[in-house]
Amino acid sequence: MADLSVEYLGLELRNPVVIASSPLTGDIGHLKACQEKGAGAVVLKSIFQEQIDRQIDKEILENEQYLNHGDAASYYEAVSRDYYLDKYLSLVREAKKELDIPVIASINCMNLSGWTEYLKKFEAAGADAIELNYYPIAADSRTEGAVVDRKAIEFVSAVRKASDAKISVKIGYKYSSLASIIKSMDSAGADGLVLFNRFYRPDIDIESMTLSREANPLSSAHEYADTLRWIALMSAEVKCDLAASTGIHDGQTVIKMLLAGAACTQVCTAAMKDLGVIESMCETLSSWMDRHGFKCIGDFKGRLAQENMANGSLWERTQYIRKLSGER
Numbered sequence: 631m632a633d634l635s636v637e638y639l640g641l642e643l644r645n646p647v648v649i650a651s652s653p654l655t656g657d658i659g660h661l662k663a664c665q666e667k668g669a670g671a672v673v674l675k676s677i678f679q680e681q682i683d684r685q686i687d688k689e690i691l692e693n694e695q696y697l698n699h700g701d702a703a704s705y706y707e708a709v710s711r712d713y714y715l716d717k718y719l720s721l722v723r724e725a726k727k728e729l730d731i732p733v734i735a736s737i738n739c740m741n742l743s744g745w746t747e748y749l750k751k752f753e754a755a756g757a758d759a760i761e762l763n764y765y766p767i768a769a770d771s772r773t774e775g776a777v778v779d780r781k782a783i784e785f786v787s788a789v790r791k792a793s794d795a796k797i798s799v800k801i802g803y804k805y806s807s808l809a810s811i812i813k814s815m816d817s818a819g820a821d822g823l824v825l826f827n828r829f830y831r832p833d834i835d836i837e838s839m840t841l842s843r844e845a846n847p848l849s850s851a852h853e854y855a856d857t858l859r860w861i862a863l864m865s866a867e868v869k870c871d872l873a874a875s876t877g878i879h880d881g882q883t884v885i886k887m888l889l890a891g892a893a894c895t896q897v898c899t900a901a902m903k904d905l906g907v908i909e910s911m912c913e914t915l916s917s918w919m920d921r922h923g924f925k926c927i928g929d930f931k932g933r934l935a936q937e938n939m940a941n942g943s944l945w946e947r948t949q950y951i952r953k954l955s956g957e958r
């Protein structure tokens with residue numbers, strides 16, 4: 631039988647199917663189920679920096695009369711952060727105690743001001759690596775694209791300076807020059823990049839004329855094309871590992887991502903619908919490898935990356951070019 635093991639962020643994974651940060655990875659019961667169903671690794675549900683900071687600001691405001699001394703407010707802020715972090719750190723510890731597969735902690739953040747020291751706490755709690763879900767929403771029309779890009783790169787450099795942990799950065803694809811951002815984050819010291827996060831998509835309820843609470847957070851199976859394109863374009867250009875995320879619903883798509891050069895795949899929607907998909911993805915991968923005579927993933931990983939193709943520029947094509955045969 632084919633060897634499905636892969637290396638990601640210096641960790642040995644028994645197969646390339648990683649369960650992405652999601653409700654499936656937010657408590658020990660679900661985490662154990664992911665392992666039992668065959669996951670190669672898990673990325674824990676994120677701790678949300680912005681939400682915690684906002685909550686603490688709110689609490690400080692509500693308790694203003696007791697915290698009117700400047701030092702008292704800073705003290706309260708530090709203690710409250712520790713409280714929320716401790717809750718998360720106990721999940722990391724429990725996951726490490728109960729699981730044999732690698733456990734990657736996850737922080738949802740736009741900057742790490744005041745947080746970099748906590749990276750060490752994640753490491754101390756046993757996290758095998760830390761994934762940073764970085765999501766600037768460039769909605770301020772006075773901020774130029776170059777500034778948004780520079781901040782993103784500075785963010786990775788600051789994290790690299792602050793921690794020796796294995797760090798991956800999960801990004802979206804809306805940058806003016808994605809290739810440059812990916813390359814710069816690699817140079818700034820990221821050990822891995824997750825391409826791409828799929829962000830919450832707001833909607834409007836036209837009857838109540840309010841923001842809809844029903845926005846569907848789940849992806850569909852045809853959404854993998856952008857991920858595939860950028861893994862193929864960049865995998866040979868960067869030193870760091872690329873993890874493929876969004877729209878990976880079956881074993882065929884896992885194979886495509888590996889052929890494009892992904893180190894592993896991250897699966898959320900398909901696993902939320904049926905955890906059995908992990909096993910069927912591995913079976914599809916294994917029997918495809920047998921059929922093509924591949925003994926290990928390294929035998930074919932990156933075979934269709936831009937650098938390895940005679941006409942790699944095909945990955946750059948965005949328009950439907952009519953064939954010269956007279957097709958109209």
Ligand SMILES: Cc1cc2nc3c(=O)[nH]c(=O)nc-3n(C[C@H](O)[C@H](O)[C@H](O)COP(=O)(O)O)c2cc1C
Nearest residue numbers: 650651652676763827828847849876877897898899
């Ligand atoms: C309900 C739900 C919760 C999620 N929570 C997180 C999270 O806490 N942190 C994170 O980085 N991504 C989170 N994600 C994004 C997923 O990890 C994943 O990147 C995205 O859903 C695309 O993968 P998919 O097409 O397999 O669903 C969440 C997704 C869903 C559907």
